[in-house]
Amino acid sequence: MRFERRAHPSRALTILAPICAILLALLLAGGLIAIAGANPLKAYRLILTGAFGSRLGLSETLTRTTPLILTGLAAAVAFRARLWNIGAEGQFYLGALAVPAFCMLPLVSSLPGPILIPLCLMAGAVAGMVLLLLPLGLRLKFGVDEVVTTLLLNFVAVLFVSLMIEGPMKDPMAFGWPQSVPVPDAAILPKLMDRARLHAGLPLALAVAVAVWWVQARSVFGMRSRAVGLNPRAAAFAGVPLGRTLVAVACLSGGLAGLAGAVEVMGVKAYVTTDLSPNYGYSGIVIAMLANLNPLAVIAAALFSAVMFVGADSMSRALSIPSYIADVTVALSLLTMLVAIFLAQYRIRR
């Protein structure tokens, strides 16, 4: 048996395959739910209503989609250029930490919101960039594989956050609990609904996704970064400056991951703790791949992942089954989805 790439993947398959994947994932998860003694059919209904069925569910789903779009984009732009940035998690944290840190500077916190908010977002993006430029520098200078360094730096970043929020950035009003000083109210992103967490980060993330898509598809930089990823030797022959292009890619990727952290802290939590991210950075990688590295598809993939998680999480509470089922369902659907996307592109031959 072997697989042969389809010259022209059919449209029907491209749509049908992911649907089959979701169904299969739900079927598998249903089995696990049944083992826990609950009714899978009821569980399916609860997943749907949990994610969409109420104002709360909908707003929570979209709130969770927001950072996932940005980390998904971070991975997508890096992977396009074959820059294996597994460090979005750490970049997310540094980006988040940069916001209160920036606001601690003298005079900054007295700025009005319309000025302060963009500055804070930028601070987050820059922090993320810096954390990715370091491993990139090691790769360019010493040839150190960035898969490993970015992975390890995630731990360093979280420990650094921990160091800061127990040290110089510790919130004196937080009763000694390790958390950063809060972001000033002026820098908090406006809420989109009252009595819910949904915030202006969502439209921002959507706009960023469109912008990234446009840059990737239309700009010289986008073309060069793709060339570097697909065939670095040929790119060099065509005069694409490898180092500079990768640096730019790293700035964009790290910047997006950092931005995700900044948006999360400015939109949802207002201060930084070491459990700010439930693996947003790692999930971003899978989301990027589900989206086939297409920035617009990242939106859909992020939404999908959020729906699965919020729905399954709420279902687990409603049915009193272990809440870990939410992560199981998301992971299952990611795996089946990967296979489905593959099968839509290949045909099986004997």
Next chain:
Amino acid sequence: AQSPVKVAGIHASPVENAWNSVLHAALLGAHEEGVIDYTFSEGVSGTDYPRAMREYAEAGNVLIVGESYAVEREARTVASDYPDTAFLMGSSGEAAGDNFGVFGTWNWEAAYLAGMLAGEMTETGTVGSVGAIPIPEVNMLINGFADGVKAVNPDATHLVSFIGTFFDPPKAREAGLAQIDSGADILFGERIGTADAAQERGIKAIGSLINYTPRYPDTVFANAMWYFRPLLDTALTDAVGGNPVGKTYTPLSLMEDGGNDIVFVEGVAPPEAVTRMEEVRAAIKAGEFEVPRNFDEPA
């Protein structure tokens, strides 16, 4: 009898974590007695915590028990959005509104008593404490232990390690072993895992929050127990009775009110040490002695 009250628990850690297990056990106990109808979520990260609160509130729970340490601000926002639901949260902050009550984990008195035993028992003159993260409640506990030791043995050395996380028993164990290597012969295990090190090296250990003696029969000879049931019952009565829950329930953690106490194995500590400790214990219960409260990070 009346039908059970709907109560939800939201645990940031898995319910194995000692602190959560105290809440969880109390809640399960009440559930089995038919007092409450208990559902829970565990391992809920900071990001998901407010959603869990909202969902349980919308599901009609009368009382929601949990911990708002990592989400103080958001938890209070949620409570204000759901005024008809009562919240009882482990918190280092103040109560808020009519429906957001808080409690602290104050078993430092029991730790002080355990420290008195340890101070008299140590042969090397060195004891150790393994803690999670230096937050006030943990500091207070470890300081309480250290003060107890110093009270009977002013020359004793007290080693402190923090493992940087709330739940990593093997790490706590390694930290304990490191302290033993540095001369400690009694360990105070603010974190689970510490006693494993003591057991392995054949020295004694002291537990915190729950009774570790059955688990380490020859190792853990004393425990600084903390009891949640008094807190739960009081808050439940308030919530059902329509009284505002928005107050501080911490005093119910005091030894005076049966919220914490020492549990120890007879015949391990020298009798005179036990006698001296029992005197202090009685004094605390009678309100005649106050164990110093020190929230600063132990040096």
Next chain:
Amino acid sequence: MSVLFDILASVGMWEAVLRIATPLILGTLGVLLCERVGVLNLGIEGIMTFGAMIGWLTVYGGGDLWTGLLVAAAAGAMFGLLHALLTVPLGLSQHVTGLGITLFAASFSYYVFRLAVPTASSPPTIEPFRPLAVPFLSDLPFLGPVLFTQTAPTYLALVLVAAIAWGLYRTPLGLAVRMAGENPHALDAQGVDPILLRIGAIMAGSALMGMAGAFLTTAAFNSFFPTMVQGRGWICVALVVFASWRPERALLGALLFAFFDAFQLRLQTVVDGVPYQLFLMLPYLLSILALVLMARRARVPQALMQPYRRGER
């Protein structure tokens, strides 16, 4: 200074090094086997979690310790098979599949654990592996207690290092494994199916990862709880690079890392005023430094992360 010396001269410190190193040795060997046939396996973190859970659960349910280890290895191999099927015949992105498996295996472990042990208010325990003194050798001064009073799986890990080194460099199978990671086309041209070989090696490597996890719950500790693997799997991925994909250096790397870890725990007890996070960062930063120093000499398997599809160009 003398404080540092005391730490370095203490038997307990070095004994801890070997103990902390054991899961890293097993995990690193596991990653090494996978990468030697050309496949990155970021599933390790999840596979270790599952191994830790299922190994423990087996013993808790009445199995003996070795059965627990074996079940963990078998479970690891099954996840390895999943990873292999997705990355080898299908040739899906290895990073993503690996991360997907980590997400899945970890959450699945917690779910199964919670179903199996529903109402644990203090973590239920098992009777773990006890240190096993090797006759005579354990009486040696210093070395005796450090090297020869470890638990049985630690000895097993050390034996495996030698066995895998032998296997890789001295047997036809090992040569084929190396070739699969260097140039699968060449292997195919010599009549050995690289697909099967890759699948097999990934399963074997993942079995080791499962055992690495089980060590945590059956030897290093005596109960299971969520998030207990704590990034040890990722460390293994780094150690393989540090080790230049060689088993004997993997041992060295694991020991070095464990040394930092054991050392920083002890240093914390004697050095005041330095935030503990700095100590905790130390092993990661030193790993990165080591990677920088080793990078030029490291010989990456040429086909690492390159899917092999017969007859595709």
Next chain:
Amino acid sequence: MTRVLELEGITKRFGAVTANDDVSLHLERGEIVALLGENGAGKTTLMSILFGHYTADSGTVRVDGQELPPGRSRAAIQAGVGMVHQHFALAPNLTVLDNVLTGTEPLWKPRSDRAGGREKLVGLARRFGLKVDPDARVSDLSVGECQRVEILKALYNDARILILDEPTAVLTAQEAEGLFATLRQMTQRGLSLIFISHKLGEVMAAADRVVVLRHGRVVAERRKVHTSKEELAELMVGRAVKRPTRPPATPGELLLEGVDLHLAGKGGASLKGASFHLRAGETLGIIGVSGNGQTTLAGLVSGLYPPDVGKLLIEGHRPPRHDVPHAIAAGIGRIPEDRNAEGAIGDMTTWENVVLERIWSPDYSTRGLVRRDAARATTEAILRDYDVRGARVDGRIRLLSGGNMQKLILGRVLSADPRIVVAAQPSRGLDEGAIAGVHERLLEARSRGAGVLLISEDLEEVMALSDRIMAIVGGRLSPAIPAERATQQLLGLMMAGDWSTLDDIAAEGVHAV
């Protein structure tokens, strides 16, 4: 004679392409059969089926009368079939011995017999005159040595039938000659050979019998003694092909001058003081045994890396920076040595491949944005003017055949009207028809007044196209000789580094101009 091998009715389809269409072929003991055909004719596919690498849709393979199970390389090897692949199947990080031993012993043996293996390998190497160091790492070997390792691999498996897929594509003339001498010797020891080649000269020199494939079918079979180069070329392409001839040169002003260039090798050999000059309207051919610095020289002139010492003057000036965009802007057109690895990005579209190296120019981008319409228009013109088949403007070029890929690259380079053309191995691996096309284009550029720097290991090509010829040896360039004086022997001496007679010839050349 006995038939050792018979292929019968082999058909193989890849999607819509029929790579082999009812092909039958046989081989006698001790015979050398040359398999000939255009790029994409189906030669490699046929041999892969014989070797069990692909499974045929229909047809059978018989070795010594025994049918081979389809799709099992192992079985083919055991039956005594050995294959040397078009693209080497070697692991650069492993030693020669490792590469040879892989897969030769039962996998589950607890210990491999390396000593025995080494002995056998050394014995074979001696017997067949294929000298290699068993402990050398393959990455340290030259292409010629890799080729030998590949053959030894097959011999080590006791191959009695050896298949060589374009074995000389990357060898120099001398190396190729040596190889064929070895192959001859092998047939005397009872081996039977099939080799694939595009070089008619060597086919005529080495083969006993020639089989020609076109579009997947056998179109002809000739005994060597009954045919000629011209006939074979025509059979292959289906029409008469003739390589173009070079009209006399009219050299103009000085375009390119390298002065004492030194450059530490970038993955290849170093330059150690190379000097040359190139005038408008002439072709300067540079010959040499691979590994003497031609790749480095081509890279330097192409703008990939600046010299460590010395200077490169373009029309008498040094460009402000030595990089690719400045080289292109200064009028240098570059045909890369390896078209798939350097010349094209298979998963990008045709138009992207065409404009990538000029994307900085205002023709193709404004304010950082790509001018897609302009790029597409240029591409369309190239596809039309250069007769690139099988490519769509918006399609990926992954599936383009070698000849068409080269046409695309030529189009990309020449349509910009470069003053200087650097052509590195421009016809490597191409079939007769495609080569003629490439040569025509290069001559056209020259007559238009461009200077062509031709770096090639193919002597025939260099002699046919160049006005002057230099040899590169150990990073230095010999004095140039006029093409009229070039003979195989003289060029051989030059490449061997014997330049004693050249100065006189060069001096004559000056008088002649």
